[in-house]
Amino acid sequence: MHRLLTGLSLMFFLSGCTTTKSISHPDYEQRMASLQALKASMADEWQAGNADLTKVRGKYACTWQPDHRNLTKGKTVSLEIEDGELREVLAEISAQTEVTVVMDDYVEGLITLQLDDVDLGHALDTVLAIGDFDYRLYRNHIFVGIREPSSPSFSRLASTCTYRPVFVSPEEILVMLPPLYRQYVQPNSGKGTLTIVAPNSIQNRLKQDIYLFDRAPEQVVLELSVIEVSRDALDILGIDWNSAKNFAAAASKQYLLDASFFNASVQLPAYRVGHFLDAISLLSQNGDAHIKTMPSIVTQDGRQAQFNSMQTIFGLKQLQNQNGKQRELAYGVQMAITPHISNSDLIQMEINNASVSDLVYDQDHPRLVGHSISSSVYVGNGSALVIGGLLQKKNQRKVKGVSGAGELSFMEGLFQQRNTRSYETEVLIMIRPRILKS
Numbered sequence: 001m002h003r004l005l006t007g008l009s010l011m012f013f014l015s016g017c018t019t020t021k022s023i024s025h026p027d028y029e030q031r032m033a034s035l036q037a038l039k040a041s042m043a044d045e046w047q048a049g050n051a052d053l054t055k056v057r058g059k060y061a062c063t064w065q066p067d068h069r070n071l072t073k074g075k076t077v078s079l080e081i082e083d084g085e086l087r088e089v090l091a092e093i094s095a096q097t098e099v100t101v102v103m104d105d106y107v108e109g110l111i112t113l114q115l116d117d118v119d120l121g122h123a124l125d126t127v128l129a130i131g132d133f134d135y136r137l138y139r140n141h142i143f144v145g146i147r148e149p150s151s152p153s154f155s156r157l158a159s160t161c162t163y164r165p166v167f168v169s170p171e172e173i174l175v176m177l178p179p180l181y182r183q184y185v186q187p188n189s190g191k192g193t194l195t196i197v198a199p200n201s202i203q204n205r206l207k208q209d210i211y212l213f214d215r216a217p218e219q220v221v222l223e224l225s226v227i228e229v230s231r232d233a234l235d236i237l238g239i240d241w242n243s244a245k246n247f248a249a250a251a252s253k254q255y256l257l258d259a260s261f262f263n264a265s266v267q268l269p270a271y272r273v274g275h276f277l278d279a280i281s282l283l284s285q286n287g288d289a290h291i292k293t294m295p296s297i298v299t300q301d302g303r304q305a306q307f308n309s310m311q312t313i314f315g316l317k318q319l320q321n322q323n324g325k326q327r328e329l330a331y332g333v334q335m336a337i338t339p340h341i342s343n344s345d346l347i348q349m350e351i352n353n354a355s356v357s358d359l360v361y362d363q364d365h366p367r368l369v370g371h372s373i374s375s376s377v378y379v380g381n382g383s384a385l386v387i388g389g390l391l392q393k394k395n396q397r398k399v400k401g402v403s404g405a406g407e408l409s410f411m412e413g414l415f416q417q418r419n420t421r422s423y424e425t426e427v428l429i430m431i432r433p434r435i436l437k438s
Contacts, residue, residue: 058214060207062161068137071099075120082112089127090144093120104145104153107133125201134199147199149183157199161207165214170194176213181206217300218435220339220347224307225430226292227280233288234426237279276384276430292333292427298436301341304352308334313359313366331357331368339433345381347433354387356427384432 075097081089086109094101097120111130115123124135124142134147136157145153165173170187173194177185184198184206196206229237283289292309299305310332335354339347357370379385 058166058210059164060161060210061163062203063159065159066139068139071137071140071142072097072120075099076117077115077120077123078117079113079115079123081114083110084112085109086111086127086130093123093127100141102141102143104143104151106146106151106153107144134201136199147202149197154199158197159200159203161196161203163194163196163207163210163214164192165194165210167214167216173210173213177206177209181209217302218341219298219300220341221434221436222297222299222305222307222337222339223294223430223432223434224297225277225280225294225428225432226309226333227428227430228290228292228425229280229283229428230288231424231426233283236283236288237276297337299337299339301339304336304338306334306336308332310334311359329359329366329368331359331370333357333427333429335429337431341435342378345435346378347381347435348376348378349385349431349433350376351387351431354429356429358427379431379433381433381435384430387429387431388426 077093077096079089079092086107087103089111090101090103090107093099099120109130111127113126115126118126124144128135128144132147133144134157135142135144143153143156145151145157147157148154170189170193174182174185174187181198181202184196184202186195186197187193188195194210196203198206280289280291284291295307295309297305297307310330312328312330333356336352337354338350338352340350341347352374353372354374355370355372357368359366360369361367373387377385
């Protein structure tokens with residue numbers, strides 16, 4: 001699988017790794033201890049207040065059937081057959097057990113087997129396994145027929161059950177069933193149920209499969225942090241997209257030359273997640289970093305989560321079209337993430353159109369500058385992925401002058417001083433997936 005980078009770069013923050021640069025905090029250890037205690041307390045409350053969803057099952061109901069198991073109780077069979085006719089074997093079973101066996105006209109075949117004093121139910125299961133045959137117990141006889149829905153004997157073999165799933169839709173269950181068994185199942189979208197019409201052996205198999213599919217899906221919390229940092233902050237954090245060791249940076253550089261770069265995701269030495277956020281907090285005190293938003297989204301394994309943090313600007317004269325109507329400009333961060341949990345606690349994140357856009361002014365004319373990426377990467381449970389590479393210049397304009405003098409247009413140039421400062425910033429998007437163990 002290749003990962004195509006379009007303007008942004010990827011970087012992993014790995015547990016247990018550190019950079020060569022560090023930022024210390026005098027109360028760091030005490031703060032981390034308090035945070036861990038709070039998290040443990042919240043986890044205990046969560047476990048106490050939530051049921052074990054793995055034990056929740058949908059409602060399975062079947063039409064009432066008389067219990068004729070006494071017909072086979074205490075009956076045993078012993079056989080030693082070589083290339084025997086199936087109908088003759090069933091007749092021999094009937095003779096040994098003194099139970100009437102009624103057979104469909106299409107029940108036929110050859111069989112070789114040896115049975116030593118096995119119960120009647122076991123003997124019938126073994127003998128009828130040579131073809132698509134089944135049986136059903138009635139009050140005073142056993143009926144043997146073909147379990148294909150098109151068979152004339154199917155109605156005498158089949159029973160009807162309904163199932164109301166809890167965690168998935170009836171249509172999703174139908175798709176997950178093997179093709180052989182779908183012919184026995186009909187989804188009822190309006191009622192949210194499945195109708196199963198099948199012989200008892202197929203009913204039992206379908207019940208096991210349906211319970212397997214209709215399980216509480218694992219949940220993933222996606223912790224996102226959208227951070228704007230200065231160029232100096234990148235150096236302090238040890239993030240260098242232009243480093244020769246960083247393949248993702250090389251992809252970003254080649255993108256500017258209209259080239260493509262594959263396999264752009266790479267594991268790098270980095271801060272632990274907690275240390276990284278602490279460093280950002282300290283940098284924000286000096287104006288070198290700004291945490292724009294820190295949302296958390298809970299989604300299910302395999303279900304897409306949407307994140308949007310957009311701003312809309314309108315009312316500017318520059319945004320008027322030829323008809324004088326106002327146009328809107330929307331900018332910010334948006335993305336769609338679908339997590340997939342593997343057995344080894346790795347989380348595959350399908351990131352679809354993760355885009356970052358900003359409003360810039362070019363000679364007082366507003367325009368949007370944006371970059372986006374779509375990729376599929378694996379991240380460890382609790383580790384973090386950082387998307388970066390959006391480095392741009394911003395202009396900050398300051399006006400100094402005598403109060404009130406600016407209101408007189410002819411005196412504006414005499415009493416006011418305009419200063420424009422250019423500086424570079426980069427938007428980092430940190431995504432930290434965690435599996436909820438509820």
